[in-house]
Amino acid sequence: xxxxxxxxxxxxFSASIRGEFYMDNDGIxxxxxxxxxxxxxxxxxxxxxxxxxxxxVSMAYFRMExxxxxxxxxxxxxxxxxxxxxxxxxxxxxxxxxF
Numbered sequence: 001x002x003x004x005x006x007x008x009x010x011x012x013f014s015a016s017i018r019g020e021f022y023m024d025n026d027g028i029x030x031x032x033x034x035x036x037x038x039x040x041x042x043x044x045x046x047x048x049x050x051x052x053x054x055x056x057v058s059m060a061y062f063r064m065e066x067x068x069x070x071x072x073x074x075x076x077x078x079x080x081x082x083x084x085x086x087x088x089x090x091x092x093x094x095x096x097x098x099f
Contacts, residue, residue: 001020001021002018002019002020002021003018003019003020004016004017004018004019005017005018011055011058012054012055012056013052013053013054013055014052014053014055015050015051015052015053016049016050016051016052016053017048017049017050017051018048018049018050018051019046019047019048019049020046020047020048020049021045021046022043022044022045022046023042023043023044024042024043024044025041025042025044026042027040027041027042027043028042029042030042030043031043033075033077035072035074035075035076036074036075036076037074039074041072041075043071043072043075043077044071044072044075045069045070045071045072045075045077046069046070047067047068047069047070048067048068049065049066049067049068050065050066051063051064051065051066052064052065059097059098059099060095060096060097060098061095061096061098062093062094062095063093063094063095063096064091064092064093065091065092065093066089066090066091066092067089067090067091067092068087068088068089069087069088069089069090070086070087070088071086071087072086073086074086
């Protein structure tokens, strides 16, 4: 599931928030993995992303986003500082041109 909201303060500034939920208990799409308890399972995770966008001109933008991802407590699917974890935080910035 996915839910997304965006609010445009002015034509040049906007903010957004997105929440997502993923549950593939049988591993049909995510593949099967062995969790910390030794059980074979598919990926169960959720995430939330918040962002801010600036459009200096109508066809270009600069965007900054922060994202938090979390898998089931027994699924350590992320590597953070060389160690397996079930959560991950990341910050992203990008520039785009539309034509």
